[in-house]
Amino acid sequence: MAHLRFKALDIVNSRTPVYPNHPSMKVSEYYANNVYTVEAMRSTIAADSFKKVMNAIDKGEKIDSEVAEAVAAGMKTWAIAKGCTHYTHWFQPLTGLTAEKHDSFYEPFDEGRAIEKFKGSALVQQEPDASSFPNGGIRSTFEARGYTAWDPSSPAFILENGPTKTLCIPTIFVSYTGEALDYKAPLLKSLVYLDKAATAVCQYFDTDVTKVHATLGIEQEYFLVDRALYYARPDLVMAGRSVFGHIPARGQQLEDHYFGSIPPRVHNFMADFEIELLKLGVPVKTRHNEVAPSQFEVAPIFEEINLAVDHNALMMDVMDKVGEKHGLKVLFHEKPFAGVNGSGKHNNWAIATNTGKNLMGPSSRPKENLIFLTFFVNVIKAVHDHADLLRASIASAANDHRLGANEAPPAIMSVFVGSQMTAVLEELEKNAKVKVDKGDNVYMKLGISKIPAIIMDNTDRNRTSPFAFTGNKFEFRAVGSSANSANAMTVLNMIVAETLAQFKKDVDKQIDKNVKKEVAIINVLRDYTIASKKIRFEGNGYSDEWKNEAAKRGLSNEPTTPRALDFYVTKSALEIFEKSGVMSERELHARHEIMLENYLKKIQIESRVVADLAMNHIVPTATKYQNLLIQNVKGLKDIGLESKETIDTIKEINKHIGSIIKDVDDMTEERKKANAIDEGREKAIAYCDKVKPYFDKIRYAVDKLEMIVDDEDWPLPKFRELLFVR
Numbered sequence: 001m002a003h004l005r006f007k008a009l010d011i012v013n014s015r016t017p018v019y020p021n022h023p024s025m026k027v028s029e030y031y032a033n034n035v036y037t038v039e040a041m042r043s044t045i046a047a048d049s050f051k052k053v054m055n056a057i058d059k060g061e062k063i064d065s066e067v068a069e070a071v072a073a074g075m076k077t078w079a080i081a082k083g084c085t086h087y088t089h090w091f092q093p094l095t096g097l098t099a100e101k102h103d104s105f106y107e108p109f110d111e112g113r114a115i116e117k118f119k120g121s122a123l124v125q126q127e128p129d130a131s132s133f134p135n136g137g138i139r140s141t142f143e144a145r146g147y148t149a150w151d152p153s154s155p156a157f158i159l160e161n162g163p164t165k166t167l168c169i170p171t172i173f174v175s176y177t178g179e180a181l182d183y184k185a186p187l188l189k190s191l192v193y194l195d196k197a198a199t200a201v202c203q204y205f206d207t208d209v210t211k212v213h214a215t216l217g218i219e220q221e222y223f224l225v226d227r228a229l230y231y232a233r234p235d236l237v238m239a240g241r242s243v244f245g246h247i248p249a250r251g252q253q254l255e256d257h258y259f260g261s262i263p264p265r266v267h268n269f270m271a272d273f274e275i276e277l278l279k280l281g282v283p284v285k286t287r288h289n290e291v292a293p294s295q296f297e298v299a300p301i302f303e304e305i306n307l308a309v310d311h312n313a314l315m316m317d318v319m320d321k322v323g324e325k326h327g328l329k330v331l332f333h334e335k336p337f338a339g340v341n342g343s344g345k346h347n348n349w350a351i352a353t354n355t356g357k358n359l360m361g362p363s364s365r366p367k368e369n370l371i372f373l374t375f376f377v378n379v380i381k382a383v384h385d386h387a388d389l390l391r392a393s394i395a396s397a398a399n400d401h402r403l404g405a406n407e408a409p410p411a412i413m414s415v416f417v418g419s420q421m422t423a424v425l426e427e428l429e430k431n432a433k434v435k436v437d438k439g440d441n442v443y444m445k446l447g448i449s450k451i452p453a454i455i456m457d458n459t460d461r462n463r464t465s466p467f468a469f470t471g472n473k474f475e476f477r478a479v480g481s482s483a484n485s486a487n488a489m490t491v492l493n494m495i496v497a498e499t500l501a502q503f504k505k506d507v508d509k510q511i512d513k514n515v516k517k518e519v520a521i522i523n524v525l526r527d528y529t530i531a532s533k534k535i536r537f538e539g540n541g542y543s544d545e546w547k548n549e550a551a552k553r554g555l556s557n558e559p560t561t562p563r564a565l566d567f568y569v570t571k572s573a574l575e576i577f578e579k580s581g582v583m584s585e586r587e588l589h590a591r592h593e594i595m596l597e598n599y600l601k602k603i604q605i606e607s608r609v610v611a612d613l614a615m616n617h618i619v620p621t622a623t624k625y626q627n628l629l630i631q632n633v634k635g636l637k638d639i640g641l642e643s644k645e646t647i648d649t650i651k652e653i654n655k656h657i658g659s660i661i662k663d664v665d666d667m668t669e670e671r672k673k674a675n676a677i678d679e680g681r682e683k684a685i686a687y688c689d690k691v692k693p694y695f696d697k698i699r700y701a702v703d704k705l706e707m708i709v710d711d712e713d714w715p716l717p718k719f720r721e722l723l724f725v726r
Helices: 002-014 038-044 047-059 065-081 120-124 184-202 227-231 234-239 264-279 305-325 366-385 387-393 397-402 418-431 486-512 517-531 544-553 561-569 571-580 585-638 644-675 680-691 693-706 719-724
Strands: 086-091 099-104 106-110 113-116 146-150 157-161 164-175 212-226 284-289 295-300 328-331 345-353 467-469 474-476
Touching: 002 212, 002 227, 038 047, 038 065, 047 065, 065 120, 065 164, 086 146, 099 164, 120 146, 164 184, 184 212, 184 305, 184 345, 184 366, 184 486, 184 571, 212 227, 212 305, 212 486, 227 234, 227 328, 234 585, 264 284, 264 295, 264 305, 264 328, 295 305, 305 328, 305 486, 345 486, 366 387, 366 418, 366 486, 366 517, 387 486, 387 561, 397 561, 397 585, 418 517, 486 517, 486 571, 561 571, 561 585, 561 680, 571 585, 585 644, 585 680, 585 693, 644 680, 644 693, 680 693
Parallel strands: 086 164
Antiparallel strands: 086 099, 106 113, 146 164, 157 164, 212 295, 212 328, 212 345, 284 295, 345 474, 467 474
């Protein structure tokens, strides 16, 4: 297979630059051109229908069939004028990918004649096969019916594939009996719950607040490798990560990649996918090199959370397609390369009111500070009370490789708030007094005349914290780079809403006892601050000291997915999911089963890849090289020379080959035992505890052989080539 490696390197070296096709206009002139925006809708449907659709979006009112027909007609007119020939319901099943089934607009109506049609019923509902998507036993093979249903709060858009254009309509996906089979439906329900609970609390401070929504900005990290090198690595193709590979002499230790000059080929790729995303209304704003070699990041501006999640899923799809054009493969796996940073989605989450106030933003005005502090403390209390559920929401086979390794946050859930907010909470705890300085009133003088004063934030940054306050939002850093953010955000919305609902009850109890409203609020905030104190941590989350301290505090530290997922089906979790209306017990158990099955399948695939590469590629290559050394020893002996060092090398190769063969055999036997287990959780745990430990053992031996065997014979592209050759 070594010839494939060197052929791939030749392909990389012979590539010519691919430049993006920049539109000859400002971004503001083509931004959202491929989106059925509010303005596009207003110009294509009647005023009364437009008003009803906007009421559905803003107030959750139902859309009747007459309005659906009007919207479908307007959407069809707009899409066909843009060159669309097909339409599809675009949804996010529990595969972790997006899904679509394209239907043509045309319908024959007479002999040899056709007309473009798009009915309201086709806009509102379609019927994919629900038994063919992950469903946790909700649908059997012979019970295939499921439905996608239009989500009017997320605008339709046009996907371009060369000259072909398809109208995509964002939808939820549910079973025939109504259970959610996607990420979007529970997210939308959690937003309803959050809106109700948060609005009720806002009424203490501002009666003009009638609606609250969550906002989200998702920083997306990813790796880029050349597609030729990618296809020369079966592990990257089959498992999404490299199961073998010796750490190169130069990795990220020089700290020269982060924020460095973007390589020209990567820059062309970034510019190209940004153009496509901007046309789709995805507000991409920032691009830069990340810490590890060949690791990069793209970040958008904040949006309402439902749209932000849709846009992130769309972004990943567009990046992959544009990458193919540039001869690049985008790796979204959380840990594609050992020894360097993994990738995550940093979910920057906040809550805003219909009056335009960010409830996570402190102020210099006491009245506004109290509302900020109310929501700030309630979020911390929510994370404290439901930390295990939040941990479960980011659990996956891929994220297990990342959490706690190379600048990723640990599996222990904690909250970082910074020194200033810590002082505020300590003052509240001791004296029930509140004083918060606005960040832009505090300056740090640099003492350099050419550099202006820098506005200090009211917190520092803590890269090791899974959940950190960053001045006017909370950053949930533990979400994996390949994950659908809806999963974690659904849980976060729900637990914050649950805490806010309880907060209102606690405050009202005191008000009913004739305690002044402001005093009652501060009393409850003080109680919540004290009760949630143990979840706050300002130090190094990577350290062993923190693990020991967290254990003393009674905080969970569950590093493995199968056991972390147990938190989904505890009695308290079932109660909160059902109470909030986010998911029923049946839906939750089905989702738990799906996630367990996904975990064990991923580990099963990795195990097979490890065995295949080790036995069919590494061992034969090492044996071949060992035989060359044996011939060398014989030749030296014939001319009377000693060859102790060469014999020692032969022995070392033989030791590693023997170790690989034994461990692969033992791993295969453990996999057979695991496959014989019927129960999903126990099967997943068997893969976790009995099969997965062999990965590192086999890798150790393979990586040692990589440093011994002649480079000309080694079959797999090496890390130095994957990470540095572009």
